[in-house]
Amino acid sequence: MFGVAANVAMSGVGTAYRRALRAQFSRRMIFLSGAPLALSLLLWGALLWTGLQPLLDWLHAAFVQYDMFQSTGSMLAMLGLGVLKVMVVPLVAIALLLPLMIGSALLFMGMIAMPVIERHVGLNHYPALAKKQGGSFLGSVAVNLGSTAVFAVLWLFTLPLYALPPVAWLVQACLWAWVTSRVMSYDALAAHASSQERRELMRRHRGALLAIGFASGLAGALPGIVWMGGALLSIVLFPFLAMLSLWLYVMIFLFAGLWFQYYCLGALEDLRSTELAPAAPP
Secondary structure: OHHHHHHHHHHHHHHHHHHHHHHHOOHHHHHHOHHHHHHHHHHHHHHHHHHHHHHHHHHHHHHHHOOHHHHHHHHHHHOOOHHHHHHHHHHHHHHHHHHHHHHHHHHHHHHHHHHHHHHHHHHHHOOOOOOOOOOOHHHHHHHHHHHHHHHHHHHHHOHHHHHOHHHHHHHHHHHHHHHHHHHHHHHHHOOOOOHHHHHHHHHHOHHHHHHHHHHHHHHHHHHHHHHHHHHHHOHHHHHHHHHHHHHHHHHHHHHHHHHHHHHHHHHHHHHHHHHHOOOOOO
16 A cells, blocks of 8 residues: 555656646746846845855954964865865855855745746646645745754754765755655645645655755855855855856746645645545445
8 A cells, every 4th residue: 555655746747747837847937046046146146245254254254363273274174175174264255145145046936936927837737726725935944944944053063974975966966855755845835725734745745745845955055165165166156156046046946836836736736535435335
């Protein structure tokens, strides 16, 4: 029985993936990505323009004051990464800013894009699915902020794993799986599912939702690698690659939002059809 249920869930994941891939490149979705991208670029463009150099100066002063250059240099040399010693301050700045950038992009997607995605998918693919309004805007903001705060703390604890890039990539994909499955599942079901249905779906389909989040997380780790590589090449490229990373995050979140939306509404439709089915005779 469990194997059959798992196969059905994975089949639903594949179907939702194909639908999301087709919708991702539609004119409506490409246009939709503009709003969260513009807000992210305005916010982080202003912050990096005014605050990047003071942040780098403060980190450099802290490293000098607490004699951290020697200890970090010894640690990097032990790992065979001694060449990175001169870039340790920009790398720490990236490590501090990256989870905040991810969180802001995710928050803007939840506030602006996910309601539009939900209406688009609901009207075009699930027009008969009743809306029970089990979620709210404030609930979405609370889930976004709480999950992002936990994500940022866990991200900082996993930073030493960057010494082993494949391990860091997998661990961060797991963090993405957790945060996106929580945030985007809530947003995907906010209008159509009741609060009881949402909890039941997240319990029944936890594995499939985490799988979607993990697959999205594997792609979501790439912008950070791009930004990290840019810092190693030149500090001048730092702000420009940060903006490129933001664009990549928004596009990845947009696709993940579509993927979660198609899967969650399909699972909700199956749940309601099961509940309405007549009981089998004894």
